[in-house]
Amino acid sequence: MKTIHINISLLLFLWTISINSIYADGILNFNVGESPTQTYPNQGITLFGCNGTQYKTDIAWDRRNQIIGNIPYGPRKNQNQKPYFLAKYYVASPPAFLDPNIKSDPHIGLVTPDRFTFKGERPAQIIDLDYQILEPTPLIEIPVNFQYISNSLPSCEEQGVTSLPINTECDDFPWISGGLGASGIGELAHTQKKHKQGKNTEKDLQSSSAFLPIQKSKLTGEPNKPLNCQVTLLDDVVLEHKVYFDTESGLTKTINLTEYYKASKTMNLVCLPRSENDIPMGCKAPLN
16 A cells, blocks of 8 residues: 555656646747837836736847746636636837937837737747837827726726726828838726825825827927827736726727827726636637
């Protein structure tokens, strides 16, 4: 009996090693073009995965085959013991500015692909960044409300949803070569800032916004024409909730950002709890 017990323990140990090896962390291979500003420091990259997973790193300009390892991959459970699988990621790279302290005329980059799904035993993904394709374009802020209450439902903030990725697509975004159209990944995030009132009092303020590109006038050089852009909520990586915009026409995951700007409207978010068995596609194991 003693020998049998040792053999079973050994088999369990080997099985555990085998399972862990299947879900090794992922690898990214970045190919990055020249800096649009020539003086800007390393460029930041953020990956958005299931259940609020964010992976942040910096990469160098004008360098190919930059290897970033240890990207989380494999099965997990959240604090409520709901299972999910980390495999799908959205990739965001922020605008680059001529001067970190001067936010005018930002350069918007193209990330290819801007989303991917890891597969296999040792998953890897190639990602290209190019900031020399699109024309520098000013950005204006469109407010977002995570504290919005609809039909007596708790707000997204009250339900613990304070961040999610979005896809912004503009069909008339100008290319330097004369082409039109671009899209990219961003983030809606509910943040708090300190604001002084009087000498010794500070008050927390909530600040959330999305960005709308706007073209400059060829005559005056002043921003005067917002691009035609729509924004889609990427809640397939939000494990516990479905997230919507609350509009006059009802709940929707996509809105025209330009129309919101022209009407001076705020994007109101509504979060609906998912059932225990509702695992969104971005939180499921990939199909081989």
